[in-house]
Amino acid sequence: MTWRPDLSVKISKLMLKNPIMPASGTFGTEMSPFIDFNRLGAIVPKSITLNERSGNKGPRICEVEGGMINSIGIQSKGIDYYTEHIIPDFAKYDVPLIASISGDTIDEFAILAERLTGIDRVAGLELNISCPNLRNNGIAFGMDEKTTNELIRTVRQVTDKPLIAKLSPNVTHIQDTALAAEKGGADALTVANTFLAMAIDTETRKPKIGNLMGGFSGPAVKPLIIRLIFQVHQVTSLPIIGSGGAMTGQDVIEMILAGASAVQVGTANFMKPAAMLDIIDEIADYMMRHHIDKIADLIGKIDLE
Amino acid sequence: MKNLHSEILFNRPVNDRYWKMAVDVTALEESVRPGQFFHIQCSDDWRNLLRRPFSVYKFDRRTRILEFLYLIKGSGTQALMKKRPGEMLDMIGPLGKPFSLPAGDASILLAARGVGVATLHALAQAVPAEGRRAIAIVSAQKRDDLLAVDDLRQSGAQVYAVTDEDGTSTMDQVGKLAEMLIEDYGISAVYTCGSKRLAKLMQNLATIHNLYAEIAMEAHMACGLGDCYACACPIRKEKGIEAVRICSEGPVFPLRQAVLS
Ligand SMILES: Cc1cc2nc3c(=O)[nH]c(=O)nc-3n(C[C@H](O)[C@H](O)[C@H](O)COP(=O)(O)OP(=O)(O)OC[C@H]3O[C@@H](n4cnc5c(N)ncnc54)[C@H](O)[C@@H]3O)c2cc1C
Ligand SMILES: Cc1cc2nc3c(=O)[nH]c(=O)nc-3n(C[C@H](O)[C@H](O)[C@H](O)COP(=O)(O)O)c2cc1C
Ligand code: FES
Numbered sequence: 001m002t003w004r005p006d007l008s009v010k011i012s013k014l015m016l017k018n019p020i021m022p023a024s025g026t027f028g029t030e031m032s033p034f035i036d037f038n039r040l041g042a043i044v045p046k047s048i049t050l051n052e053r054s055g056n057k058g059p060r061i062c063e064v065e066g067g068m069i070n071s072i073g074i075q076s077k078g079i080d081y082y083t084e085h086i087i088p089d090f091a092k093y094d095v096p097l098i099a100s101i102s103g104d105t106i107d108e109f110a111i112l113a114e115r116l117t118g119i120d121r122v123a124g125l126e127l128n129i130s131c132p133n134l135r136n137n138g139i140a141f142g143m144d145e146k147t148t149n150e151l152i153r154t155v156r157q158v159t160d161k162p163l164i165a166k167l168s169p170n171v172t173h174i175q176d177t178a179l180a181a182e183k184g185g186a187d188a189l190t191v192a193n194t195f196l197a198m199a200i201d202t203e204t205r206k207p208k209i210g211n212l213m214g215g216f217s218g219p220a221v222k223p224l225i226i227r228l229i230f231q232v233h234q235v236t237s238l239p240i241i242g243s244g245g246a247m248t249g250q251d252v253i254e255m256i257l258a259g260a261s262a263v264q265v266g267t268a269n270f271m272k273p274a275a276m277l278d279i280i281d282e283i284a285d286y287m288m289r290h291h292i293d294k295i296a297d298l299i300g301k302i303d304l305e
Numbered sequence: 306m307k308n309l310h311s312e313i314l315f316n317r318p319v320n321d322r323y324w325k326m327a328v329d330v331t332a333l334e335e336s337v338r339p340g341q342f343f344h345i346q347c348s349d350d351w352r353n354l355l356r357r358p359f360s361v362y363k364f365d366r367r368t369r370i371l372e373f374l375y376l377i378k379g380s381g382t383q384a385l386m387k388k389r390p391g392e393m394l395d396m397i398g399p400l401g402k403p404f405s406l407p408a409g410d411a412s413i414l415l416a417a418r419g420v421g422v423a424t425l426h427a428l429a430q431a432v433p434a435e436g437r438r439a440i441a442i443v444s445a446q447k448r449d450d451l452l453a454v455d456d457l458r459q460s461g462a463q464v465y466a467v468t469d470e471d472g473t474s475t476m477d478q479v480g481k482l483a484e485m486l487i488e489d490y491g492i493s494a495v496y497t498c499g500s501k502r503l504a505k506l507m508q509n510l511a512t513i514h515n516l517y518a519e520i521a522m523e524a525h526m527a528c529g530l531g532d533c534y535a536c537a538c539p540i541r542k543e544k545g546i547e548a549v550r551i552c553s554e555g556p557v558f559p560l561r562q563a564v565l566s
Pocket of ligand 2: 192265
């Protein structure tokens with residue numbers, strides 16, 4: 001038998017068969033003809049809100065060099081639809097399901113967390129405290145330490161599921177919000193959501209995004225995310241899920257070396273619906289090339305000598 | 306639907322702004338229907354990270370050759386223009402809901418503006434097999450941009466071309482022309498693409514004459530599959546106006562549902 005490297009990683013209580021999972025909002029059941037979901041480390045459906053919401057006015061995305069800006073505004077059918085349709089749709093896969101939740105108030109987060117705690121198939125909760133579209137001028141809960149701490153503390157009281165706080169990169173000192181989340185009771189951190197950005201059409205002088213500002217994602221943000229992962233990893237021992245600019249297996253390895261235990265793939269799914277499978281294969285190739293038995297041994301192993 | 310790597314058979318200019326490309330889709334088992342589109346990777350360049358949607362312009366069931374007609378607009382279509390025969394085109398499709406025809410064999414009216422004709426041509430090409438005829442109003446800025454007219458005629462459509470250049474394309478003029486065609490040909494359905502003003506006109510005519518009517522809509526897309534909600538646009542539904550995904554719930558919608566203001 002040929003030797004296969006061990007790609008499994010652990011995020012709090014969650015055992016993932018490999019470090020690759022989709023980034024919330026960039027993945028759904030419509031991708032199933034292109035990719036065997038059973039091969040993924042975890043599944044993260046689009047963020048859910050308590051009530052139905054229609055999302056932002058268009059254009060909701062625009063392409064920019066090395067990435068894209070989006071302002072979808074979390075179009076959502078509400079929690080009832082989610083528990084009746086979305087969770088059962090993914091339940092047939094033998095992969096931990098991480099539910100991403102979002103809200104306009106701390107109470108909404110708590111109600112959602114409570115509802116989902118009663119569902120066995122939900123393996124963990126990712127708190128989208130950082131979506132830059134939700135509030136005026138892109139202000140999100142995750143941009144303030146106190147609010148971050150209070151939000152996570154409140155949610156922690158209603159659930160024993162692993163709590164993953166998805167941090168905002170739109171802060172001066174991400175270590176502060178990371179520690180605030182940890183003190184609030186987070187089990188893991190996603191680093192990070194999208195970067196607040198803007199683009200203007202020079203011909204028409206109009207903003208390229210209907211909602212004026214949106215979140216920047218894609219390959220161009222990777223160096224920023226590597227830096228953020230590294231900074232967060234230096235101050236906390238909580239597992240980190242890297243998110244931002246992972247297009248290849250090599251990008252994932254880079255995030256792992258910076259301190260990530262797992263990595264979310266977002267924008268790459270739009271370019272290639274099977275991108276995550278290619279990335280998993282590329283990680284295995286890298287490990288074989290470097291004689292690494294366990295990917296978990298590589299976490300934070302940047303050589304600073 | 307599949308992620309195909311299809312061989313480019315030709316890729317050539319039609320005039321200074323429009324190109325045509327043909328690809329071999331023998332790898333595709335399912336049928337390709339008018340109104341559907343393919344989501345195409347125009348280049349590996351990071352300037353053109355996202356795929357671009359292009360309608361089925363022509364599809365030959367027998368040879369399984371698929372054609373696109375495209376306007377050179379920005380960096381994506383500029384990169385597409387540089388592709389050579391023999392190269393592979395990375396595309397996902399066929400995607401979206403196709404046009405549908407009401408029962409019967411009455412003629413249908415197509416009303417296209419600009420590159421919207423690319424989407425409606427496939428329908429003109431398909432209807433003769435259903436024993437019916439397509440009457441097309443093709444509107445463009447310049448005479449030079451009336452590119453699909455010959456192809457439409459070859460597909461058996463009766464074509465009425467109007468242009469801004471000739472001063473024949475005002476809504477007033479097109480409205481009168483359409484009224485006349487609806488009467489003369491006993492039109493039972495209208496299809497439109499490419500202009501909101503034209504769509505509004507057809508929406509009114511369809512209501513007055515009680516015609517079946519559909520519109521092919523456009524929106525910027527990311528996934529093209531229905532997962533990301535990047536393409537959602539307002540559509541009038543029973544419950545009121547809803548944001549609906551153009552890529553998977555459209556791009557074809559009943560014209561009365563279109564929100565055109
Ligand atoms: C369902 C559908 C079918 C289409 N069929 C055709 C066709 O048959 N022939 C044709 O010439 N064009 C068609 N279009 C429009 C075509 O997709 C755009 O012209 C093309 O994406 C422009 O890309 P670009 O990089 O050259 O232009 P740029 O303006 O530089 O594009 C920048 C970004 O905006 C997006 N974008 C710009 N214009 C449009 C648009 N009108 N619709 C959607 N996205 C846009 C691009 O995809 C890209 O992400 C269709 C659009 C849709 C939604
Ligand atoms: C179209 C789009 C929709 C997104 N929707 C959400 C969302 O609903 N919730 C969320 O937490 N993040 C959302 N994100 C952010 C991604 O989950 C991810 O953090 C980000 O895109 C960075 O990763 P990437 O560079 O690999 O895309 C969205 C991103 C995109 C591009
Ligand atoms: S483009 Fe993603 S849902 Fe339509």
